[in-house]
Amino acid sequence: MLTRSQLEALERRSLGPYAAFAAESKGRAYPEPEHPYRTCFQRDHDRIIHSSAFRRLEYKTQVFVIHEGDYYRTRLTHTLEVSQIAGTLARALRLNPDLTCAIALAHDLGHGPFGHSGEDVLRTLMKEHGGFDHNLQALRIVELLEERYPSFPGLNLTWEVRQGLNKHRAPLSPVRFPKIVNLSLEAQVVDIADEIAYDHHDLDDGITSGLIQEEDLEAVALWRQVRREVIRQFPRRSDALRKHQIIRRLIDLTVTDLLQESTRRIARFRIQNSRKATTLAERIIAFSPGMKRLRLPLKAFLNEKLYHHYKVIRMADKARRFLTALFESYLRSPKQLPDTTRGRLKQEDPHRVVCDYIAGMTDRYALKEYQRLFTPFEPV
Ligand code: MG
Numbered sequence: 121m122l123t124r125s126q127l128e129a130l131e132r133r134s135l136g137p138y139a140a141f142a143a144e145s146k147g148r149a150y151p152e153p154e155h156p157y158r159t160c161f162q163r164d165h166d167r168i169i170h171s172s173a174f175r176r177l178e179y180k181t182q183v184f185v186i187h188e189g190d191y192y193r194t195r196l197t198h199t200l201e202v203s204q205i206a207g208t209l210a211r212a213l214r215l216n217p218d219l220t221c222a223i224a225l226a227h228d229l230g231h232g233p234f235g236h237s238g239e240d241v242l243r244t245l246m247k248e249h250g251g252f253d254h255n256l257q258a259l260r261i262v263e264l265l266e267e268r269y270p271s272f273p274g275l276n277l278t279w280e281v282r283q284g285l286n287k288h289r290a291p292l293s294p295v296r297f298p299k300i301v302n303l304s305l306e307a308q309v310v311d312i313a314d315e316i317a318y319d320h321h322d323l324d325d326g327i328t329s330g331l332i333q334e335e336d337l338e339a340v341a342l343w344r345q346v347r348r349e350v351i352r353q354f355p356r357r358s359d360a361l362r363k364h365q366i367i368r369r370l371i372d373l374t375v376t377d378l379l380q381e382s383t384r385r386i387a388r389f390r391i392q393n394s395r396k397a398t399t400l401a402e403r404i405i406a407f408s409p410g411m412k413r414l415r416l417p418l419k420a421f422l423n424e425k426l427y428h429h430y431k432v433i434r435m436a437d438k439a440r441r442f443l444t445a446l447f448e449s450y451l452r453s454p455k456q457l458p459d460t461t462r463g464r465l466k467q468e469d470p471h472r473v474v475c476d477y478i479a480g481m482t483d484r485y486a487l488k489e490y491q492r493l494f495t496p497f498e499p500v
Pocket of ligand 1: 202227228
């Protein structure tokens with residue numbers, strides 16, 4: 121059997137000198153005894169999987185609202201794809217894969233129902249009351265809102281995982297740690313893996329849904345180039361198979377470029393310990409200038425043809441209307457809130473309590489709740 125200290129020793133031998141080592145973690149806000157056979161980052165990874173916020177990702181929107189179809193990505197499958205890509209990158213770059221995957225699994229916990237339109241609504245409604253941001257909400261969930269342990273609130277994750285979620289670098293408790301200029305290398309990996317995952321799965325879902333036409337993509341050089349290769353290699357195959365082949369090659373091409381460029385940068389910026397990258401303004405985990413240029417038209421395409429497609433806007437607008445109605449209804453009469461949530465009204469601004477409650481909802485729950493509150497013949 122491998123013990124925790126043997127695993128920590130293995131990290132010393134297998135990871136790069138610039139990786140975050142579990143044995144050097146700055147630890148947890150509430151000190152706890154170490155686990156006999158899991159490192160602190162493995163334990164954080166597991167705590168996130170067992171949290172209720174993680175399970176709720178299954179019924180939260182990525183781009184397509186859940187009842188639009190069963191094939192599309194949800195916030196959960198998006199998260200798993202980010203974790204897969206980030207884990208591959210971390211292992212190839214000799215970074216800490218346990219820390220990387222823990223950050224990846226938690227990176228979207230703070231998203232409310234209905235994706236970005238849900239976030240926009242909450243941001244508007246909370247404008248005068250401290251604001252709303254899904255990154256900060258993820259921190260709020262792991263530090264405060266999850267209730268699983270008798271002696272502390274939240275999940276009591278290590279400083280490294282919380283700092284990885286802290287994209288805006290707000291001060292973290294305890295505040296004795298130095299302020300950092302940039303994310304750790306592991307967190308930079310997750311940030312860019314998130315982008316790689318959504319660009320490609322949104323492309324995939326966009327084509328499956330019929331909102332994006334493959335012919336329109338011919339205007340995008342990167343797509344055109346890979347599509348030609350695939351057709352040359354597999355002529356006369358079905359559209360669906362061709363699409364999968366194009367997308368998997370696009371991901372592979374993108375990830376490979378990222379690995380090569382990041383390896384160059386680790387050498388060029390002489391990154392010899394994990395702290396160094398957090399002191400530089402420049403990102404170390406980055407695409408080559410050529411790939412960055414090639415990816416721009418793809419991102420512009422998605423923005424125009426998918427994220428601003430009238431059907432996507434309709435989904436977003438509908439969400440905006442009824443999340444606002446829910447928010448106002450709870451605020452007018454907070455007694456409608458369930459007991460555990462209502463208890464928090466004693467210490468906190470009702471706006472924040474209502475915002476946390478709505479942000480925690482899945483799409484399904486929010487829709488059901490709307491019916492319960494506003495449809496006269498629906499049981500409450
Ligand atoms: Mg994400």
